[in-house]
Amino acid sequence: MTVAGLIFANIHDDSISELTRMRTMASVPFGGRYRLIDFTLSNMVNAGIENIGIVTSYNYRSLLDHLGTGKDWDLARREAGIKILPPNITAYDIKNTGPESTMRLGSMLTASNFISRCGADCIVLSDCDTICNIDLADVIDRHVENGADITIVVKNYTDSDRIMSKNSIIRSDADGRVTDVRAYTPYEWKGGDISTNMIVVNRNYLLAQLAIASSRGYTSFFRDILAKHASKDRFFVYRFDGFYSFVNSIAGYFESSMELLDFGIREELFKNPLRPIHTKVRNSAPTLYKEGSRVVNSMIADGCVIEGEVENSIIFRGVRVRRGAKVKNSILMQDTIVGENVTLNCVITDKTAVIRDQCVLSGHRSMPFFIGKGVMV
Amino acid sequence: MLKKKECVAMLLAGGQGSRLYALTSKIAKPAVSFGGKYRIIDFTLSNCVNSGIDTVGVLTQYQPLLLNDYIGNGIPWDLDRTFGGVKILPPYQGRSGADWYKGTANAIYQNIEFIKRYDPEYVVVLSGDHIYRMDYSKMLAFHKKNKADCTIAVIDVPIEEASRFGIMSVRDDGSIWKFTEKPKNPDSTKASMGIYIFSCRKLFAYLEADDKDPGSSNDFGKNIIPDMLAAGEKLMAYPFEGYWKDVGTIKSLWEANMDMLGDDPVLRLGDKKWRIFSRHEASAPHFIGLGGHVVNSSLTEGAEIYGEVINSVLGPDVTVAPGAVVRDSVIMGQVTVGEGAVVDYSIIDEKVSVGKNARVGAPRADGVEITLIGAGVSIPENGCLAAGEMVYPE
Secondary structure, three states, X not given: OOEEEEEEOOOOHHHHOOOOOOOOHHHXXXXXXXXXXXXXXXXXXXXXXXXXXXXXXXXXXXXXXXXXXXHHHOOOOOOOEXXXXXXXXXXXXXXXXXXXXXXXXXXXXXXXXXXXHOOOOXXXXXXXXXXXXXXXXXXXXXXXXXXXXXXXXXXXXOOOOOOOOOOEEEEEOOOOEEEEEEEOOHHHOOOEXXXXXXXXXXXXXXXXXXXXXXXXXXXXXXXXXXXXXXXXXXXXXXXXXXXOEOOOOHHHHHHHHHHHHOHHHHHHHHOOOOOOOOOOOOOOOOEEEOOOOEEEOEEEOOOOEEOOEEEOXXXXXXXXXXXXXXXXXXXXXXXXXXXXXXXXXXXXXXXXXXXOOOOEEEOEOOEOEEEOOOOEO | OOOOOOEEEEEEOOOOOHHHHHHHOOOOHHHOEEXXXXXXXXXXXXXXXXXXXXXXXEEOOOOOHHHHHHHOOOHHHOOOOOOOEEEEEOOOEEOOEEOOOOOHHHHHHOOHHHHHOOOOOEEEEEEOOEEEOOOHHHHHHHHHHOOOXXXXXXXXXXXXXXXXXXXXXXXXXXXXXXXXXXXXXXXXXXXXXXXXXXXHHHHHHXXXXXXXXXXXXXXXXXXXXXXXXXXXXXXXXXXXXXXXXXXXXXXXXXXXXXXXXXXXXXXXXXXXXXXXXXXXXXXXXXXXXXXXXXXXXXXXXXXXXXXXXXXXXXXXXXXXXXXXXXXXXXEOOOOEEOOOOEEEOEEEOOOOEEOOOOEEOOOOOXXXXXXXXXXXXXXXXXXXXXXXXXXXXX
C-alpha cells in the first residue's frame, strides 16, 4: 500500500481575510511557533507518507518561505518529498488563476498531473486548517479493511457547537457506511458528524471521478462527487474522537488558539512522543524573563524578552513585552513589540506590529482587535 | 564548485573535561548542554559558519556517541555540503598500526590527509569547549595582513588568573616573543584562547617534525608553538575583545549560564546577525501555568512551569510542578521537578527526576558549593541532597 498526500493551501482563505491578506491559509501563524499547515503535514509524515503535493494558487510567498526544501519535516528527498503545485499559468491560457482553483475540486484538477503520476494506491486529501494530532496510518488501515473507495474522517458535534456553512454534514449507518452528504444549513442542524475534510481516496477512483468532473464542468467535490455517489459507491466514515479544531473566522481563530492554554489539549497535540508536530526551526535564543515580569497561564515561544505582565495569552517568537505593559487574552505574533505601560486585552497582532508606549487597546472575545502586519499603533 | 578551500577548521572535541565530573562521565565536554537549548560545541560550530568557514573536521575520541549523533550530517549548522561541510574524525587504524590521539597536535597530524583533500592555504585549530562569539574571518584577515606563520587569539585576563592559562609576551607590533604554558609568575595578561590559525605548509612541516620527536607530548601549547618560536617563525597575537569563557569547571559552567540573565546580560544570544545554531526537536512553545512565577530566568521550548523559577536557566521540556521552587540553578533538558520540591544552587543534567518535596542543594551563599546531579538520576520523594554533593549517572 503506497500513499501520497495532497494538501489544499488556499482553501477557506476568505473566512479569515485579516490574516490571509498577504498569505495562504496554510501559512497562517498558530500556537506560538507553528503555521496551520504544520499539523496536517506532520500528521502525514508521522503516518509514513513521503510524497506530498501542496496545491496553492496565490499569496504563496510566505508558504514557500515556511516550507523551504521540506527539511524540517524530513521531506527533503531526491525521490518524492514535498511538491508545491502552483497554478499552471501559460501564455495561452490564464484560466487556472480563477477562484475555482482555491476550491477542493478545482485544486485537484490543477493537481491532476501530480495525482496521475504519483503512483500511490491511495491519496490522503486534507485542508490546511485541520488542527489535530491524528493517527492517519490507522485511518488508512481502516480504509483498506473496509475495501472503501473513499473514507471521510468525521468529528461529532452537538447542536450548540460553532459550525458554519463551509462544513459538510456526513450521515452514516451502523457499519460506518456513508448514507448521505449534505451542506450545513442552520435551520436543519441538530448536531451530528461533520467532515474534517481529511479524506482517504483510492487514486484510481479519484482519477475516474476527476475525468467525469472535468468533462461535465463540476465545481464542488462534496456536492458533485461525494453527495452524488454516497449511496452507490463504497464511502465510509472514520470517527475521530481526539481534539480537532479548524479556523472559520477571526473569532474562531482566537478561540482555537486559546484552547491551547488547556493542559490536556496541549498534551494531546504536542506531546505525543510518537507523533510530534514538526515546524520550521528558526534558531531563536531561549526566552528571557526579566526582574519584575509576571506571566501566568500563557504559552510563550523562544526568542522573547518579557519585562511586563502576560496573562491568558499566546506569544510568538521574538516578541518584546516592555516594563509596565499588561497583556491579557491576546495573541501576539512574531516580533511584535509591546511598549512600556501598554495595556492589551483581546488583541491579535500580526507579525512585526509595534504598539507604542502607554497605548490601551481592547477588543472582545467575539471580536478581537486586529493589528495588521508591520502596523504601528 | 571550486574544488579547493581557502581555510579549513579543525575542531578539537576529544577532551574528557574531567573537571565537569558527573556531567562528562558519559559524554564528551563539547556535548554538555548549555544555556537551555545549546550544547557547548554549538558556539564554535556556529562561529565557523557565521565566519564563512564551511569545512570543519571535528576530532573526537572520548565518549563520542552522543557527539556523533548530535552533529550528524551537520544540517542544523548548514554544514551539510557537497564539498566540505562537517566531518567527524575519530582515531583510526592505519597500515602501520592504530593509535589514539596522543595530544592536540597528534590529533591534527593523524588527519593531515583530511586537510589535504581541500588543499587549503590556512588551517584554523579550535577547541570545542568555550562559550564565545567570534568572527574568525577577521582573525584570518589579520593573519594574512601580517604574513604570519601562525596567529594565536589572545584575551586580556586579570593578572591573578593568568597562571591558569598559556600566556603570551608580545612586542609592540603584535608579534609574540615568548609563550609560557601556565606560568607561576606571569609577566603578561595576554592569555591564549586556544584558537590558532596556521599557514598550512608551516603547520604540516612542524607536525611532521613533532611526530618524529619521541620526547614530545604532541601538544600545540607545549610543543608546536614553542618549537615555532625557537625557530624564529612569525607568530602573531590577535587581540580579542568580547565575551569568552572557558567552561571547564562546574563553577565556570554555572557562571556562564548565569551570564545570560540580568538586566544587561554580558552573554547575549539573541543577536540575529550572529545566531547560535543547535540541533533540537521542535517542541511546542513553553507554558507558564496559573501558579507559575518566573523571574530573571531563561526558558525554552516544551517547558511547563507551575511553580517558581528564580534566577535560573532551564532547558527544553522541563516540568516544574506546583509548589516547586527552582532557584539559582541550571536545569538541562527533560528534567521533572516534583510538587513541593526545592532546588537551590544546582546543576541538574538531562532526564533527571526530582521527587515530590525533595530538597536539592542549599540557598546560594558564601561557602556554599554547587550541587550536581548527573543525567538520568532519580531523586526519591522527600529525598535530600546536601549542598556540594554530586550524583553520578548510573
